[in-house]
Amino acid sequence: MGPHLTRRAFCGALAGAAGLASLPVRAGSPAPLTARVTSAQIAPSTYPATEVWAYDGQLPGPVLRVPQGGRVSRRLVNELPVPTSVHWHGIRIDNAMDGVAGLTQDAVPPGETFDYDFVVPDAGTYWYHAHTNSFEQVARGLAGALIVEEAEAPDIDRDEVLLLDDWLIDPADGQFMLPFGHMMSLSHGGRLGNVIGSNGTIDLSRPARSNERLRLRLINGSNARIFVLKLDGLTGWTVALDGMPLPAPEAVTATLVLAPAQRIDLIVDVTASPGETAGLLRLDDNNLWRAQVRVPVQGAAASARREAPKALPPNPRMEPPGVQDARQLEMAMQGGAMGRMASARFNGTPHGFRDLAQRGQFWALDGQVGLGDAPFATLDRGETVTLRLTNETAFPHAMHLHGMHFRHVSGDGSLGPLRDTILSLPGEPLEIAFTADNPGKWLFHCHMLGHAASGMTTWIEVA
Ligand code: C2O
Ligand code: CU
Numbered sequence: 001m002g003p004h005l006t007r008r009a010f011c012g013a014l015a016g017a018a019g020l021a022s023l024p025v026r027a028g029s030p031a032p033l034t035a036r037v038t039s040a041q042i043a044p045s046t047y048p049a050t051e052v053w054a055y056d057g058q059l060p061g062p063v064l065r066v067p068q069g070g071r072v073s074r075r076l077v078n079e080l081p082v083p084t085s086v087h088w089h090g091i092r093i094d095n096a097m098d099g100v101a102g103l104t105q106d107a108v109p110p111g112e113t114f115d116y117d118f119v120v121p122d123a124g125t126y127w128y129h130a131h132t133n134s135f136e137q138v139a140r141g142l143a144g145a146l147i148v149e150e151a152e153a154p155d156i157d158r159d160e161v162l163l164l165d166d167w168l169i170d171p172a173d174g175q176f177m178l179p180f181g182h183m184m185s186l187s188h189g190g191r192l193g194n195v196i197g198s199n200g201t202i203d204l205s206r207p208a209r210s211n212e213r214l215r216l217r218l219i220n221g222s223n224a225r226i227f228v229l230k231l232d233g234l235t236g237w238t239v240a241l242d243g244m245p246l247p248a249p250e251a252v253t254a255t256l257v258l259a260p261a262q263r264i265d266l267i268v269d270v271t272a273s274p275g276e277t278a279g280l281l282r283l284d285d286n287n288l289w290r291a292q293v294r295v296p297v298q299g300a301a302a303s304a305r306r307e308a309p310k311a312l313p314p315n316p317r318m319e320p321p322g323v324q325d326a327r328q329l330e331m332a333m334q335g336g337a338m339g340r341m342a343s344a345r346f347n348g349t350p351h352g353f354r355d356l357a358q359r360g361q362f363w364a365l366d367g368q369v370g371l372g373d374a375p376f377a378t379l380d381r382g383e384t385v386t387l388r389l390t391n392e393t394a395f396p397h398a399m400h401l402h403g404m405h406f407r408h409v410s411g412d413g414s415l416g417p418l419r420d421t422i423l424s425l426p427g428e429p430l431e432i433a434f435t436a437d438n439p440g441k442w443l444f445h446c447h448m449l450g451h452a453a454s455g456m457t458t459w460i461e462v463a
Pocket of ligand 1: 131402
């Protein structure tokens with residue numbers, strides 16, 4: 001991935017041509033996005049390349065950039081040996097374009113195509129990934145960044161998309177460890193990789209100059225890893241979460257937690273001196289800080305730092321929902337190893353935990369394993385609801401709602417920022433609130449993808 005055009009240069013170029021407002025509507029067939037088998041050097045170079053599944057043969061897939069309010073028009077071309085579909089994570093999207101095989105569309109068979117065409121109402125950092133057997137297809141590489149550009153760009157020198165990921169590689173042959181749905185990982189913390197990297201490589205380096213100001217768009221594309229991160233030689237502010245701008249930038253003073261599927265947009269100043277190496281560090285499994293992304297500092301962009309950044313412009317429909325009279329929904333999160341789930345409904349009938357385990361199912365949401373025929377809840381369009389989750393399991397879960405963003409409701413009733421994925425910790429109640437303003441059938445599931453595949457998935461319907 002080369003350095004991007006700065007936003008200013010980008011706008012300048014457009015102003016000289018057509019201008020953002022009058023971009024032509026694409027005619028004819030949309031540009032292809034081809035899911036296919038290829039190989040990539042994920043493991044260190046002493047190992048052979050790994051066979052991966054990737055969009056346009058790139059790991060991760062190409063960064064798709066589109067102006068806010070514009071359209072994404074892409075023809076998924078399935079050159080994989082299996083059916084697939086694409087989900088546009090975090091986009092408040094038309095339901096028919098949400099890409100959930102079995103709920104919003106049929107999976108696209110090998111050799112066939114599906115045209116995705118939708119408007120992107122919100123600026124920010126989003127991503128796209130397979131939503132057919134995601135626990136396998138995302139782990140094999142089917143994911144990429146979707147960036148929706150603000151009409152009015154922040155004042156930065158460079159924009160870096162950093163898709164953090166891990167891969168579980170068999171050291172014997174350098175290929176993905178099989179099976180993807182290993183019982184042990186399904187029933188525990190999920191598939192954790194033994195190789196960790198960014199943008200498809202284990203030693204990503206993005207050189208910068210002292211006092212340069214960068215926008216870092218962090219995306220957690222891993223199946224199950226909760227990244228704990230900190231800045232080194234960089235001073236920064238969080239400006240958006242899960243695509244949605246914060247009302248004011250928040251100085252990064254502590255570690256950053258990035259659960260699967262979450263995004264954090266940072267604006268950082270390079271405060272290390274020329275010759276030093278700054279970067280993004282992650283806490284490894286032995287509690288040591290390691291370089292996740294190295295930023296070697298070469299020369300100086302300016303002799304002094306700039307003023308603190310301004311907030312990003314707000315997206316539409318960001319008003320906090322009135323939660324006073326909201327309907328209250330409750331959902332227990334159940335199952336897994338060391339859980340206390342005795343039984344749950346599966347395929348219409350109750351099953352004991354051992355019986356479920358033999359079928360590769362370990363988790364339930366409110367007594368239901370996987371999608372039932374009926375939604376967990378049917379909401380009126382425009383209705384505000386709160387959803388109280390109780391995590392009765394022994395594991396953290398990254399709970400994701402499709403189609404709408406929500407806010408965390410804290411104990412004193414105050415509302416957190418808009419998010420589409422939130423980390424639930426064992427034993428801790430968690431309450432979210434949202435306005436059901438997007439009609440359709442929407443998944444609510446754990447984004448530890450093995451958990452989702454083994455029961456921790458449900459759906460709601462907005463009438
Ligand atoms: Cu990132 Cu159900 O998806
Ligand atoms: Cu989970």
